[in-house]
Structure formats: C-alpha cells, structure tokens
Amino acid sequence: MNTAMENKSWMLWGLVASVVLTGCGGGGDEQPPSSSPTVKIEAFNDSLTVESGKAASVNLLTNDKWEGGSLNVADVMFVVVTSNLPPAVSVGASGLVSVASAAPEGTYSLGYRICQKTVASNCTSANATVVVSPPQAISVADALQKAEQSGAIPVLNRDNTISGVDTDNNGVRDDVDRYIQNLPDTTTQKSALTQASSALTVAMTVNTADQNAVVATSNAIAAAAVCVVSQYENPLEADKRHRDIEKITINTLERLKAYQRYSLAINGSSFVLPQEGACHEN
Amino acid sequence: MRIKIWQKIITVFILIAHTTVSFAAVSSDTSLCIARGYTVGFFNGVWNTPSQAAAGAAAMARMMGHGFQNASNIFKGEPVQYEVFYNVTGCKSGTGAICVKLEDNVFSLEDVAESFIQRANEIDARRDLAKRGELVFEIISGDTALLDKLSHLYPALQNWKEQLITELKAKAAGTVANLASNPPTQADYVKHNTRLDALALQKQKLMLVAHSQGNLFVNQAYKYISPKIGSSSVAVVHIAPASTETHGKAWLASIDTVINVALRAAAPGNIVPVNAELTVDKFPFSSVDRSGHELVKTYLDVSRVARALIKDSITAAMNNLQTPTLQGNIGSFTITLTWDGAGDVDLHTFEPNNQHVYYSSRQGVVGYLDVDNTIAKGPEHYFASCDPNILQPGLYKVGLNNYSGATGRTATVQVATSVGGVVYERSLGVGAVRGSSGNSSPLPVVNVKVAKDTTGKFIFSVQ
Numbered sequence: 001m002n003t004a005m006e007n008k009s010w011m012l013w014g015l016v017a018s019v020v021l022t023g024c025g026g027g028g029d030e031q032p033p034s035s036s037p038t039v040k041i042e043a044f045n046d047s048l049t050v051e052s053g054k055a056a057s058v059n060l061l062t063n064d065k066w067e068g069g070s071l072n073v074a075d076v077m078f079v080v081v082t083s084n085l086p087p088a089v090s091v092g093a094s095g096l097v098s099v100a101s102a103a104p105e106g107t108y109s110l111g112y113r114i115c116q117k118t119v120a121s122n123c124t125s126a127n128a129t130v131v132v133s134p135p136q137a138i139s140v141a142d143a144l145q146k147a148e149q150s151g152a153i154p155v156l157n158r159d160n161t162i163s164g165v166d167t168d169n170n171g172v173r174d175d176v177d178r179y180i181q182n183l184p185d186t187t188t189q190k191s192a193l194t195q196a197s198s199a200l201t202v203a204m205t206v207n208t209a210d211q212n213a214v215v216a217t218s219n220a221i222a223a224a225a226v227c228v229v230s231q232y233e234n235p236l237e238a239d240k241r242h243r244d245i246e247k248i249t250i251n252t253l254e255r256l257k258a259y260q261r262y263s264l265a266i267n268g269s270s271f272v273l274p275q276e277g278a279c280h281e282n
Numbered sequence: 283m284r285i286k287i288w289q290k291i292i293t294v295f296i297l298i299a300h301t302t303v304s305f306a307a308v309s310s311d312t313s314l315c316i317a318r319g320y321t322v323g324f325f326n327g328v329w330n331t332p333s334q335a336a337a338g339a340a341a342m343a344r345m346m347g348h349g350f351q352n353a354s355n356i357f358k359g360e361p362v363q364y365e366v367f368y369n370v371t372g373c374k375s376g377t378g379a380i381c382v383k384l385e386d387n388v389f390s391l392e393d394v395a396e397s398f399i400q401r402a403n404e405i406d407a408r409r410d411l412a413k414r415g416e417l418v419f420e421i422i423s424g425d426t427a428l429l430d431k432l433s434h435l436y437p438a439l440q441n442w443k444e445q446l447i448t449e450l451k452a453k454a455a456g457t458v459a460n461l462a463s464n465p466p467t468q469a470d471y472v473k474h475n476t477r478l479d480a481l482a483l484q485k486q487k488l489m490l491v492a493h494s495q496g497n498l499f500v501n502q503a504y505k506y507i508s509p510k511i512g513s514s515s516v517a518v519v520h521i522a523p524a525s526t527e528t529h530g531k532a533w534l535a536s537i538d539t540v541i542n543v544a545l546r547a548a549a550p551g552n553i554v555p556v557n558a559e560l561t562v563d564k565f566p567f568s569s570v571d572r573s574g575h576e577l578v579k580t581y582l583d584v585s586r587v588a589r590a591l592i593k594d595s596i597t598a599a600m601n602n603l604q605t606p607t608l609q610g611n612i613g614s615f616t617i618t619l620t621w622d623g624a625g626d627v628d629l630h631t632f633e634p635n636n637q638h639v640y641y642s643s644r645q646g647v648v649g650y651l652d653v654d655n656t657i658a659k660g661p662e663h664y665f666a667s668c669d670p671n672i673l674q675p676g677l678y679k680v681g682l683n684n685y686s687g688a689t690g691r692t693a694t695v696q697v698a699t700s701v702g703g704v705v706y707e708r709s710l711g712v713g714a715v716r717g718s719s720g721n722s723s724p725l726p727v728v729n730v731k732v733a734k735d736t737t738g739k740f741i742f743s744v745q
Contacts (some may be wrong), residue, residue, distance in 0.1 A: 133434075134434065134435055135435075136435060136436070136437075137435040137436040139406070139407075139408070139436070140405055140406035140408070140410065140411050140432070140436055140439065141406060141408040141410045141411075142435075142436070143432045143435040143436035143439070144410050144411065144414075144432065146435055147431055147432055147435060152431040152435075153428045153431055153432065156416070158413055196333070199333070200333060203332065203333075211705075211706050211707075211744055212705075212743045212744060215702075215704070215705050215706070218332065219702060221332050221333050221336050222336045222340075222366070224333070224336075225333060225336035225337040225339075225340045226336075226340045226343075228337065228340075229337060229340040229341055229343075229344055230340075230344070234584065235341050235344060235345070235578060235582060235583075235584060236570065236578065236579060236583060236584070238337075238341070239337060239341065239578040239579065240425060240570075242333070242334075242337045243334070243337075243419065243423055243425065244427075246331065246333050246334070246419060247415075247416035247417075247418075247419035247420060248416055250415060250416070250419070251414065251415040251416040252413065252415045253395055253399070253413075253415055255415060256391065256392065256395050256415050256418065257392060259331065260370075260390070260391055260392050262332070263331060263332055263368075263370045263391070264370055266332060266368055267368065267369060267370040268368070268369060268470055268471070268472070268473045268474060269368060269473050269474075269704060269707065270323070270365050270366060270367045270368065270473070270474065270477050270703060270704055271332075271336075271365065271366050271368070271703055271704065272363055272364065272365045272366075272701075272702060272703035273336065273339055273340055273343060273363075273364040273365070273366070275316075275355050275361075275363070
C-alpha cells in the first residue's frame with residue numbers, strides 16, 4: 001500500500017462505507033501493471049427501501065465516482081461479490097438492482113466490485129442494502145390490521161367478558177396460551193408465564209368480599225412472580241416477560257377495571273413471597 | 283379498671299410460675315413456623331399493580347441472593363422473609379380500606395387508561411387503538427414493543443407515543459407530589475402498622491425498602507415502629523425517593539426523569555440530591571429504560587452501577603439490625619389487635635376445645651395471649667403453637683371487648699400465619715364499654731378455621 005494512503009468514511013443514506021483511496025491520482029485495490037493510465041475510481045454504499053408489494057430499482061453505480069466525477073458505466077466492469085438477494089430482486093450487468101412487487105419482506109445485502117476496464121486490477125468495492133418493508137398503513141386501524149395479519153402483534157381476545165375464551169380450562173385464555181407458546185422460551189419458562197397469566201385471571205375474577213379468596217389470589221400472584229423471576233437468567237428479561245404477560249392478559253378496559261378492584265381490595269395490606277414451591281409445574 | 287389491673291398482676295404471677303411449661307409446649311422449632319430472622323418489607327412504587335409489586339420484591343430478593351433456583355433465604359444464619367406492603371396509586375388520603383376514587387390531579391391506573399383512551403381517539407377515528415388495554419401498560423412501563431411495531435407501519439404514532447409518555451411521566455410526578463402534600467392518614471396505614479406490630483412482637487428484624495411513592499409510606503412505617511422497637515431493629519433503604527424525608531440510605535439516579543424532572547417541576551424542593559455514584563456519566567441511559575425511574579430496569583439492572591450499591595446498602599443495614607426485645611412469640615398463626623387511641627380493648631380467643639384465652643386466662647391449650655395492653659392502641663397478641671402435635675384443627679373464635687375507655691375507637695384485627703403472612707384483617711368499631719361483663723360474650727370478629735388436608739398439612743382460613 002502507498003504510504004500516502006488514507007482511510008475515509010462517508011455517511012450515505014444512513015450507511016457508512018469505508019473505501020481505500022490512494023494518494024497518487026489513481027484509484028483501486030492494486031496498482032496496475034498495464035501501461036494504460038490508472039484513474040481514481042470510488043464506490044459508495046447504496047441503500048434502497050421499498051414497501052412490500054411495490055416495485056422499485058436503483059443503479060448502484062449512480063453514486064460512484066470516476067476521477068471525482070460521474071462514472072460512465074461503459075468504463076468499468078461490475079461484479080457482484082456477495083449476495084443474499086431473493087429471486088424477486090435482480091441485479092443487472094450495469095449495476096441496476098430491481099425489486100419486483102413480489103419480493104418478500106426482509107433486509108437483504110450484496111457486495112459488489114467495479115474495476116477499470118482498461119486496467120483490470122484497478123478495482124474498488126462497496127455494499128448495498130435492500131429493505132423490503134411492510135406496507136405502510138393509511139390509518140391506525142389499517143396499521144393494527146396489518147400488524148395482526150403479519151404476526152407483528154398478537155391477535156388477542158377482546159370480548160366483553162373478563163375471562164375470555166379458555167377452551168382447555170387451564171385458567172388462561174386461549175389467545176394468551178398461543179402467545180406464550182410462540183415465545184422462544186424454554187418449557188419451564190413458558191409454564192411460569194402461564195402460571196402468571198392464570199394468577200392474573202384469578203385476580204380479575206376474585207370475589208373481593210371473600211377474604212380467603214383474596215388472600216389466595218395474592219399468594220398466587222406472589223408465587224407466579226417469584227417463579228417467573230427465578231426462571232430467567234437475566235432479571236431484566238424476567239421483568240419484561242412478566243410485564244408482557246400482564247399486559248397481554250389485562251388487555252381491555254373492563255379487564256383493567258376488574259384487576260383494579262382486586263388491587264383496591266388489598267390496598268394497605270401485605271402479602272409474603274413464598275420461599276419454596278413457587279413454580280407449580282416444576 | 284383498678285380491679286382488672288389487679289387481676290392482671292395476679293395473672294402475671296401465675297404465668298411466671300407457668301412460663302417454663304408454657305413455652306416448652308409451644309416450641310418454635312417445628313415445621314409450622316419459620317424461625318425468627320429478618321423480614322424485608324417492600325413498599326411499591328407509583329402505578330405498580332400487585333403483580334408488579336410482587337415481581338419487584340422478587341427481583342430484590344434475587345439481587346440479595348435469595349429465592350433464585352434453590353437459593354435459600356438465609357442471612358447471617360437466619361431466615362429472611364420478603365413481604366410486599368402494597369399501596370395502590372390514586373387513593374384519596376384518609377379513605378383507608380375503602381379507597382374507591384382519587385382526588386383531582388391524582389391519577390390511578392384506571393385514570394391513566396382513560397387518558398390513553400382519550401389520546402388514542404384523537405389519532406384513531408375508528409377507535410380501535412383505544413380498545414387495546416395492553417398499550418396502557420406499555421405507555422406506563424416505557425417498554426413499547428407493540429406500539430413500536432405499529433409506529434413502523436404508521437409513523438404518526440411515533441410522535442403520539444412520545445407525547446403520551448411525556449404526559450404520563452408528568453402525571454406520575456404530579457400524583458406523587460400530591461400524595462406528599464396530602465399524605466395518607468392513620469386510616470390508610472393501619473393495616474401496615476398492625477402487621478409491623480405483629481412482626482415486631484414476634485422479634486423479627488425489620489428491613490424496609492421503598493421505591494418511588496412507597497417512600498411516603500415507608501417513612502410513616504418507620505416512624506410508627508421505630509419508637510416501639512428501637513432504631514437498632516428497623517432500617518430503611520430508599521430508592522428513587524419522592525420526598526426529602528429519609529430514614530436510611532437514599533438512592534436517586536440522575537437519569538430518573540420522574541423524580542428529577544417531573545417531580546422537581548411539580549414539587550420544587552422536594553427532591554433529594556442525586557448520588558455522586560449515580561450521575562449520568564457513571565449511570566448511562568438504557569434503551570429499555572425510558573423513564574429512568576423503574577425499580578428493575580433502572581435501579582436493579584445487572585448491567586448498571588445502582589444494583590450493587592443498593593445491594594450493599596441493604597446488606598450493611600441488615601448486618602447492623604438487632605433482634606427486637608419486645609415480649610411476643612411467633613406462632614403457627616397469630617392474632618393481633620390494635621385500636622386507634624386510648625382505652626382498654628381486649629382480645630378474646632376461644633380455642634376449639636372452648637378454652638377461653640384472654641387477659642385473665644392467658645394460657646390456652648393451643649395458644650397463649652402473650653401481649654396485653656390496658657392503656658391505649660394495643661397491640662394485644664395471641665399466638666398458636668408451632669408444634670403440629672399441639673395445634674388443634676377446628677374453629678378458633680376471635681372477639682374483642684371494649685373493657686374501658688375506648689368508646690368510639692376503631693379496632694383492627696389481623697390474623698397471620700408464620701409461613702403465609704396475613705390471612706385476615708378487619709377494622710371495626712369497638713362498641714360500648716362492657717368491662718368484665720363483656721368477657722363471656724365479646725364482640726365477634728372472625729372465626730379462624732384450622733384444618734388438615736389429605737396429606738396431613740395444616741390449612742388456615744377464616745369464616
């Protein structure tokens with residue numbers, strides 16, 4: 001490498017590209033053995049974001065430079081070096097990336113190299129990122145529908161009952177069961193979360209005039225909390241999961257009010273955390 | 283009154299003669315009781331639900347090395363029990379056990395939900411967003427995973443969400459500021475205080491830890507129990523205190539926007555200084571911690587400095603705690619009576635064999651009235667044997683009698699088990715003065731039912 005070589009970074013559309021420049025007027029990865037004049041060529045990173053269901057294209061060479069000016073596609077050789085693009089995203093010989101409307105949602109990348117045609121060893125390279133994003137919503141209601149359809153947010157029971165639908169009678173709504181089963185957690189962790197939702201369901205439905213029932217509910221709430229906290233290595237993760245289960249279970253205003261009735265019933269009271277046997281399924 | 287005092291003096295002499303036998307009969311070292319040790323009382327923060335309060339206490343227990351994957355709850359060779367002293371947010375001061383609604387500018391969780399609905403309907407004409415109760419919890423916790431996904435699809439939700447979070451932070455601080463300026467009264471504290479009395483009588487060392495609004499409650503708890511047991515037997519650690527009043531080490535992080543920004547604006551001068559160890563350069567912001575005010579995500583985060591400091595201060599405080607010297611005992615179950623002023627109110631317990639245990643007959647077959655108060659406020663305390671061979675299944679009828687001078691007072695009766703904590707509590711008027719004529723027919727309060735399940739394990743409930 002030339003001693004005058006320097007590294008520079010450019011911020012382009014949110015991406016940072018590191019390109020090696022030579023200080024002797026020529027550009028590229030190596031000095032050419034050819035007698036043809038070596039020119040300074042520069043490749044810059046590219047990014048294209050397209051909404052799912054729509055087509056779009058970008059030429060990767062448009063922002064690349066030939067002696068600091070515009071680059072003529074005919075003067076360089078374009079080669080794709082790495083790529084994880086899906087079939088619906090094509091790359092032409094001239095550097096044109098075309099995203100078809102059928103392209104699946106996701107983030108894709110490719111690495112490419114351009115070389116001076118007359119000095120084949122004078123090359124430089126850059127990367128491109130193609131993001132096929134979910135379709136934008138036209139309203140909040142549209143966003144809710146799209147997010148539920150794509151699985152980005154869970155589809156939850158919101159009927160006007162407190163307990164919802166629990167066909168397997170495990171004390172937890174079926175939609176909450178599904179939510180828990182879809183988590184990437186261990187079996188014992190999922191059992192702990194199920195226990196937590198069950199305790200919350202009891203809290204929403206407890207007869208607050210029945211002190212035995214209220215005390216039993218507090219004990220169940222405490223046991224579930226201890227169980228969940230004990231099942232995750234990172235306390236932050238336990239806290240997140242525990243709160244997620246609470247929000248998924250207490251997911252309507254009516255359920256929130258029912259939960260609040262129990263909260264008020266134990267206002268000013270105390271309850272202990274169990275020292276053993278907190279997890280019912282373990 | 284004079285006759286009763288002589289009766290009690292005579293009873294004491296009789297009891298001294300029986301003490302050895304009595305206490306041997308109610309040995310504490312059996313499976314029905316947890317041995318004396320420490321109670322770590324946790325006073326929850328603003329808008330904490332019971333579940334969140336329990337999880338906060340559990341996270342604290344785990345931080346202390348307890349309650350995580352078979353770790354035993356032992357400190358200096360003695361058991362540690364963690365107990366949540368719960369307070370809902372938004373109760374009007376003085377409403378005590380019948381808290382139903384909030385004051386102006388004080389926000390309960392339900393009112394937070396109503397704010398959310400109002401804002402949601404402003405951005406969503408179809409009113410679908412407002413039906414998503416789960417998003418209320420997201421806004422409060424700052425963990426907006428679901429809302430973020432929706433914002434990705436509909437970018438206008440991003441600003442809407444940020445504005446709502448800012449709004450609710452101010453509301454949280456306003457709620458706490460209001461609570462500080464209109465503090466809860468004895469009516470609100472009475473159940474906590476009665477429990478503290480019971481624990482102190484049973485010679486538990488008390489380590490009280492509070493977060494956020496819980497600091498307002500822990501301050502009164504400390505001031506209530508400390509004169510009774512001495513400051514060597516109770517200690518406090520404050521986390522994100524919502525008041526300048528402190529009774530132990532206080533921890534406040536510079537990034538705590540609820541206290542440092544919102545509460546400072548709502549109640550200037552009511553803020554303790556940020557600890558030098560928790561300034562922003564040593565306690566960087568976390569992307570999962572929006573408010574800087576959360577118990578677990580801010581102060582107990584394993585990756586940040588506050589956790590070790592808080593653990594050390596709790597450990598240091600517990601190291602210095604001394605066993606209370608009050609006269610009282612642990613029991614498989616205990617009954618504690620307090621009342622709210624002068625006078626002599628008596629606790630009466632009729633054991634299943636109809637043995638009547640009260641000031642004039644303190645030794646029962648199963649239990650013992652180990653504390654009798656003839657002057658004011660109580661407590662009176664009955665404890666049942668920890669020995670499964672002595673504890674009898676059946677009904678224990680509990681009553682009280684206004685012996686003298688307590689007319690118009692409100693009494694609180696609390697029943698607790700050694701292992702499970704409080705199983706019953708009730709506040710009620712003490713009725714008319716009846717003197718000793720009320721001994722045979724005290725005002726009924728509750729029946730404690732002791733039964734055995736199919737495995738022979740004792741079950742405690744009330745009727």
